[in-house]
Amino acid sequence: MTLQDIQIPFSDDAERGVLSCMICRHDVALEAQLELKDEHFYHPANRLIFQTIKTMVAEERPTELPAMSVFFMDMGLMDKIGGPATLAELYAFVPTPAHYDYYRDILKQKLKLRKVIEACTEVLQSVQEVGHGDADVLVDAAGERFYEIAAQEQTCQGTFKEKLMEYTNVWEARALGQVETGIPTRWRSWNATFGGITPRMWLIAGYPSDGKSSLAQGLVEDTLVHGGDVLWFMYEMDDTETIDRLVSSRSQLESKKVFFPQHHPLQQGEARRVSKAVGEMMNFGLHLRCEPTWTVEQIVAETRAMKRRNANLKLVVVDYLQLVPTAKDFGAKRSDQVAYISRTLKRDVSAANGIAVVVLSQLNDDGKTLDSRAPGQDASNVLFIEQAGETRDPVTRKAVKKEGGLRVAKNRNGPRGHLLPIRLEGASFCFEEREMGVVRQ
The missing domain is CATH 3.40.50.300 (P-loop containing nucleotide triphosphate hydrolases)
Structure with a gap:
């Protein structure tokens, strides 16, 4: 099997699941536009819907289904996503927006896999170009490329209130001599x-x-x-x-x-x-x-x-x-x-x-x-x-x-x-x- 034979990893169901959660609840839309990027959505129509919802959030527009339908029509985007039925199907796609975290994590994993394939392709091309050159330089560059992939998905989880509660517990333990700062x-x-x-x-x-x-x-x-x-x-x-x-x-x-x-x-x-x-x-x-x-x-x-x-x-x-x-x-x-x-x-x-x-x-x-x-x-x-x-x-x-x-x-x-x-x-x-x-x- 070669890199060309590998199927591109993505999940249309997970992409639709995230979008459904965003349409159903405005607070999820706010969270998703901070945690996800356009590149997390592989399907072009799904990516366009995500970009549009981000625009609505940035302009402080309501993101429920009727308002979204009007916005897509006004922007001339409805045909590009498959018509009004697409938004209706997304609205009913998940039983509850509480499943957002599950779908989000799938998108992150799929994107990481796509980036790994991209990096492997770049490494293979570099090997063919270098030929009998310095292999150590190539290995270092490859390692740095894969490290960038791992680092890109690191996010800081937890609300500020949760962090304050955790800080209070740690500080009290320090004061009692139960833990060391270093x-x-x-x-x-x-x-x-x-x-x-x-x-x-x-x-x-x-x-x-x-x-x-x-x-x-x-x-x-x-x-x-x-x-x-x-x-x-x-x-x-x-x-x-x-x-x-x-x-x-x-x-x-x-x-x-x-x-x-x-x-x-x-x-x-x-x-x-x-x-x-x-x-x-x-x-x-x-x-x-x-x-x-x-x-x-x-x-x-x-x-x-x-x-x-x-x-x-x-x-x-x-x-x-x-x-x-x-x-x-x-x-x-x-x-x-x-x-x-x-x-x-x-x-x-x-x-x-x-x-x-x-x-x-x-x-x-x-x-x-x-x-x-x-x-x-x-x-x-x-x-x-x-x-x-x-x-x-x-x-x-x-x-x-x-x-x-x-x-x-x-x-x-x-x-x-x-x-x-x-x-x-x-x-x-x-x-x-x-x-x-x-x-x-």
């Missing part, structure tokens, strides 16, 4: 500022060797400890180095003893700590993708596929932004490429799947995100890693001690500009929280 982290100041790791796009920026990966690792561990799954795209480190860091953190051993045990012999009991850490992590839902070739389109496809298989996926980490390639060609416009990648991660990874996405980024010499300002604009929360040291007061020119920590550059739901007392401890590659002014001995 996944709790090990850092109290982080939780107090952001409510944990919330399902948003996060941007963590810093200079080279500031510890961006280590901070992301802390968020990964906290998500795993609280039972969530994590998808981690790592562009600079391989599997072994990534696991080394996790073992160092979980065993609380200096990183050099985990990385290079042949040069830094373990003391009594330390090998047991490594084994215990490995055993604990056996049950972690961590999915490592330590390959530098993952395109942003592949990240979208992998996240979407994993979310379908595993509803427990809570966090995606991209380490780091400037190393992510794309199947699209932006030429020399590096800023446009980074902006596209950032926008895609926010829309198609975080928002589309309802999960947190932590994106790491380098800073340029001016303290701005490298290559583009778009990531800072797209992210809901932005943190800059600041190292402790000395700086000079711009007025007095005197040396001033600078506290290290995480600078809250953007906070969607709270204050910004302050410094969280969360700093990198070099021996363990972990970020720890302590009061400002307290120096670790």
Whole structure:
């Protein structure tokens, strides 16, 4: 069987069922013109009737049968839909307008099937045109096309009153400590500022060797400890180095003893700590993708596929932004490429799947995100890693001690500009929280 042999999927009965419900009840007509589009109706006469009813609704005309008959006659459309008998038949087609949801869902499914056939036809034509070209580019484009089909049918259900009732229940549960806004982290100041790791796009920026990966690792561990799954795209480190860091953190051993045990012999009991850490992590839902070739389109496809298989996926980490390639060609416009990648991660990874996405980024010499300002604009929360040291007061020119920590550059739901007392401890590659002014001995 070829694509040409496939019968176009549609249901004339379902189309007529929706139209019948719209004619019988004005409130259904109002609802349907918001939920459905012209393309949901495959039969030309049915589509014309739907378009006409939408026009009547927009002009605040009554949509009962007599008024509709007059309008069709005045517009010269009656013959195009099959005559007055067509409207009469539609009016009596369903026993009750309460069946509208049933017919509507059939139309949505039929349209989706037609779009799948259309997409398959486009993919087949592209294969014939590409021939021996880049298959990966074609696969990415096909995946994006099918994702668009799935996303088009997503609608927000429920009235505002229903949403308020649901909100009240959730808010009361929060106030009683029964549910968390996000996944709790090990850092109290982080939780107090952001409510944990919330399902948003996060941007963590810093200079080279500031510890961006280590901070992301802390968020990964906290998500795993609280039972969530994590998808981690790592562009600079391989599997072994990534696991080394996790073992160092979980065993609380200096990183050099985990990385290079042949040069830094373990003391009594330390090998047991490594084994215990490995055993604990056996049950972690961590999915490592330590390959530098993952395109942003592949990240979208992998996240979407994993979310379908595993509803427990809570966090995606991209380490780091400037190393992510794309199947699209932006030429020399590096800023446009980074902006596209950032926008895609926010829309198609975080928002589309309802999960947190932590994106790491380098800073340029001016303290701005490298290559583009778009990531800072797209992210809901932005943190800059600041190292402790000395700086000079711009007025007095005197040396001033600078506290290290995480600078809250953007906070969607709270204050910004302050410094969280969360700093990198070099021996363990972990970020720890302590009061400002307290120096670790």
